[in-house]
Amino acid sequence: MRTANDLELVHLTKRYGETVAVRDVSHIFAPGSYVCLLGPSGCGKSSTLRMIAGHESVSDGAILLSGRDISKLPPAKRGTAMMFQNYALFPHLSVKDNVAFSLRMKGMEKPARHARAMEMLELVDMVALADRLPAQLSGGQQQRVALARALIANPEVLLLDEPLSALDPFLRIRMRAELKRIQRELGITFIHVTHGQDEALALADEVVVMNNAIIEQAGPARTVFNAPRTEFVARFMGGHNVITLDGARHAVRQDAVRISDSGLPATVQAIEYQGDRVSVSTVTEGGEALVALMSDAAFYANEIPPGAQVRLSWDEGRLHRLQA
Numbered sequence: 193m194r195t196a197n198d199l200e201l202v203h204l205t206k207r208y209g210e211t212v213a214v215r216d217v218s219h220i221f222a223p224g225s226y227v228c229l230l231g232p233s234g235c236g237k238s239s240t241l242r243m244i245a246g247h248e249s250v251s252d253g254a255i256l257l258s259g260r261d262i263s264k265l266p267p268a269k270r271g272t273a274m275m276f277q278n279y280a281l282f283p284h285l286s287v288k289d290n291v292a293f294s295l296r297m298k299g300m301e302k303p304a305r306h307a308r309a310m311e312m313l314e315l316v317d318m319v320a321l322a323d324r325l326p327a328q329l330s331g332g333q334q335q336r337v338a339l340a341r342a343l344i345a346n347p348e349v350l351l352l353d354e355p356l357s358a359l360d361p362f363l364r365i366r367m368r369a370e371l372k373r374i375q376r377e378l379g380i381t382f383i384h385v386t387h388g389q390d391e392a393l394a395l396a397d398e399v400v401v402m403n404n405a406i407i408e409q410a411g412p413a414r415t416v417f418n419a420p421r422t423e424f425v426a427r428f429m430g431g432h433n434v435i436t437l438d439g440a441r442h443a444v445r446q447d448a449v450r451i452s453d454s455g456l457p458a459t460v461q462a463i464e465y466q467g468d469r470v471s472v473s474t475v476t477e478g479g480e481a482l483v484a485l486m487s488d489a490a491f492y493a494n495e496i497p498p499g500a501q502v503r504l505s506w507d508e509g510r511l512h513r514l515q516a
Contacts, residue, residue, distance in 0.1 A: 204252070218253075219410060225381055227382065229383065237385045245267055274350075288322040294345050442512060450504070458504050460498050468488055472502075
């Protein structure tokens with residue numbers, strides 16, 4: 193359903209010579225939503241983002257924002273802004289002047305642009321460091337400056353190219369909470385490219401899973417995780433086993449698999465302690481790999497060594513048939 197200020201991809205294609213990076217992709221991004229483009233390297237997600245931004249040309253198709261085709265416009269005229277993976281801050285400019293740079297290029301007077309920059313720095317909690325140079329900032333602080341700089345032009349859509357990849361795991365979790373807070377506060381569409389399913393599940397109102405230049409599945413994060421449409425999505429999202437039953441491929445979540453007195457015969461291959469739970473990797477008599485996730489307490493109450501013969505079961509309602 194199209195609305196007044198949504199972003200729509202219409203049969204979007206990107207070719208690099210004989211290679212098709214994005215193939216005939218059509219999708220509508222709901223306004224004011226946080227969307228994650230998720231997929232492995234080379235799946236087409238970054239090419240899609242860069243075409244929306246205007247940093248890659250469109251081979252075929254159109255990009256509509258609020259009903260107008262922006263696919264031939266320069267980046268500054270599109271109503272979008274992009275936050276790059278490497279942050280791309282000017283090393284000789286202060287934090288405040290980095291944020292205000294695009295307003296300076298538009299000819300805005302210094303007092304006005306600095307006032308606007310300080311508003312953006314307040315949004316990202318960086319006012320106290322406004323006069324520092326980028327080299328005097330941590331990675332997380334540089335990211336906040338890059339975010340403020342991207343937001344200062346009041347874009348309808350903010351595009352984020354793997355913005356958390358350079359951060360350590362602890363800071364990454366903190367910063368994704370900050371990104372979600374800022375997106376909700378501003379009420380604009382964020383489109384965030386990532387190859388991390390944990391990141392996508394934590395952030396996204398909608399997850400768009402790409403593979404081999406197409407969209408394999410799109411929908412609410414919980415739906416995509418719990419009801420993967422294809423074997424690729426089930427495996428890429430993680431947390432699922434894929435198994436053939438009655439001649440068809442099915443997915444069953446690892447935490448739904450139980451080691452019990454009856455069920456599918458299997459041999460334990462490996463045990464992995466994961467803190468609050470234990471991963472028990474098995475191979476069935478038919479040669480298929482299945483993982484059962486057990487609580488820490490349940491596993492250590494009755495430890496199972498590698499090589500043990502076990503039986504696996506699950507509730508029938510937890511089995512999800514995949515598309516061929």
